[in-house]
Amino acid sequence: MEKKKILVGMSGGVDSTVTSILLQEEGYEVVGVYLKLHNKPGYHEENIVKVKRVAEYLGVEVHIHDLAEEFKGEVYDYFVDTYKEGLTPNPCVMCNRNIKFGSMVDFADSLGIDKVATGHYIKCDGDFLYMAEDDTKDQSYFLAQVRKETLKKLVFPLGTWVKNDVKEFASKIPVLADFATQRESSEICFVENDYTEVLERHMNIDLEGDTVDVDGNVVGKHKGYMHYTIGKRRGFTVDGAHDPHFVLAIKPEENQIVVGKKEALEVKNFGIRQINLFEDATDFSSTVKVRYRTAAIPCKVKIDGDTGTVEMEEAVFGLAYGQVAVFYDGDKVIGSGIIC
Numbered sequence: 001m002e003k004k005k006i007l008v009g010m011s012g013g014v015d016s017t018v019t020s021i022l023l024q025e026e027g028y029e030v031v032g033v034y035l036k037l038h039n040k041p042g043y044h045e046e047n048i049v050k051v052k053r054v055a056e057y058l059g060v061e062v063h064i065h066d067l068a069e070e071f072k073g074e075v076y077d078y079f080v081d082t083y084k085e086g087l088t089p090n091p092c093v094m095c096n097r098n099i100k101f102g103s104m105v106d107f108a109d110s111l112g113i114d115k116v117a118t119g120h121y122i123k124c125d126g127d128f129l130y131m132a133e134d135d136t137k138d139q140s141y142f143l144a145q146v147r148k149e150t151l152k153k154l155v156f157p158l159g160t161w162v163k164n165d166v167k168e169f170a171s172k173i174p175v176l177a178d179f180a181t182q183r184e185s186s187e188i189c190f191v192e193n194d195y196t197e198v199l200e201r202h203m204n205i206d207l208e209g210d211t212v213d214v215d216g217n218v219v220g221k222h223k224g225y226m227h228y229t230i231g232k233r234r235g236f237t238v239d240g241a242h243d244p245h246f247v248l249a250i251k252p253e254e255n256q257i258v259v260g261k262k263e264a265l266e267v268k269n270f271g272i273r274q275i276n277l278f279e280d281a282t283d284f285s286s287t288v289k290v291r292y293r294t295a296a297i298p299c300k301v302k303i304d305g306d307t308g309t310v311e312m313e314e315a316v317f318g319l320a321y322g323q324v325a326v327f328y329d330g331d332k333v334i335g336s337g338i339i340c
Helices: 014-025 043-058 068-084 091-110 148-153 163-170 195-199
Strands: 005-009 029-036 061-066 115-117 209-212 218-222 246-251 256-260 266-277 283-289 297-304 307-317 324-329 332-339
Touching (some): 005 014, 005 091, 014 043, 029 043, 029 091, 043 061, 061 091, 068 091, 091 115, 091 148, 218 256
Parallel strands (some): 005 115, 029 061
Antiparallel strands (some): 209 218, 246 256, 266 332, 283 297, 283 324, 324 332
16 A cells, blocks of 8 residues: 655754654655745755755655745745834744745645645644644644645644653654754744844834824934834833833834833733634634733634734733734634734
8 A cells, every 4th residue: 555645844853853753653655845945044054964864864755945935025025024014023923824834735735745744833633723732832823824724734743742752752863863952943044133133134224213102292212113012111212201111002104112101011902814713703702822922811802804803801911013813712723813
């Protein structure tokens, strides 16, 4: 009987290598693909050496797939444009939606391969996404904008694993001996140090502007609105202030930031757009995460066409417009929307 093929996104690292081995043990014929997503000097050369070593060790075919053009349009340009609009982007969410589980799935289709796997820590039953067993590594927040029709193609072997067990498993794989304990990066792949370094390649981000209060009164100066995100409390002046002030809003057209005291950062209700639901619903109760590393808060959601409103039981501080709100029923992902 011919083995069923599966395309595995390979980085040459621990998680994708363990994923490939587990799938081989399940009886799949693994085909690897390394995605070239940007042009950071030296980045891909080092990774491709590792990927080819792993592929040779596993005895699998591997493709080097250049998606730099798509990545620039769907992720990099989105990142720059969103900050330009005074919002806070989440490039990893858009990369997962449009590139890793968009263009990579299309590439699998072109090879006649029906299933796609990665080393993400998340579970999927073909209809819904679920939080991983290891809640410290769970990546469901970052995949909640993946298109519903794609879920039936996705396989995530590490969703039932704990990271420490993956590391122990990897320590016994000879090809991983050199980098099984390498430090993992959680940063945005095309950002070297700070996001402003990316922005300043495309525009002048150092245009001094006015700091204003909630009534529009000028109370100080700032060094350029792109240096600020909601909740930031330094890098601007507030004349005569005795208490800490925080960024409450950003007005890109006027090159202004609105500041106020911490209590003014409290938000219980917000809007959403670009709604991506895995079940048909217009009004529902769930929990919501408005950032990756936060507790899920009970809420009520109302959907009206392409937009919706979210009413939380508890207030959060510093809600960032442009970020993603992800809705859960227990460990099941109901869907998501962009905060607006």
